[in-house]
Amino acid sequence: MNKNKLLRKIIDIFLKKIVVLIIGFSIVIIQAKALGAETRGVLASMLILPQLMISIAEGGMRQASVYFLGKKNHDIGKIIGTVRFFFFYRL
Numbered sequence: 698m699n700k701n702k703l704l705r706k707i708i709d710i711f712l713k714k715i716v717v718l719i720i721g722f723s724i725v726i727i728q729a730k731a732l733g734a735e736t737r738g739v740l741a742s743m744l745i746l747p748q749l750m751i752s753i754a755e756g757g758m759r760q761a762s763v764y765f766l767g768k769k770n771h772d773i774g775k776i777i778g779t780v781r782f783f784f785f786y787r788l
Contacts, residue, residue, distance in 0.1 A: 728740070758780060762776055762779075
C-alpha cells in the first residue's frame with residue numbers, strides 16, 4: 698500500500714471518529730436539556746441492561762472477523778456469512 702494512501706486512510710478514520718464523538722456529545726447535551734437531570738438518569742438506567750446484553754452477545758465478533766480476514770486462512774465469503782448469521786440471529 699502506498700504511504701500516501703495509508704496516511705489518508707488514517708486521517709479519514711480519525712476525522713470520522715471525531716465527528717461521531719461530536720455528534721454523540723451533542724445528543725447527550727440535547728437530552729440533558731430536554732429531559733432534565735432526573736429523567737435523563739432514568740433513561741440511562743433503562744438503557745444500560747440492553748447495552749450490556751449486546752456487549753456480552755457480541756462476544757468479540759468484530760475482532761475475530763478482522764483477525765481472520767487479515768490472516769487470510771479462511772474464505773472471505775465464509776467469514777462474512779458467519780458474521781451475517783450471528784448478526785441476524787441476534788435480532
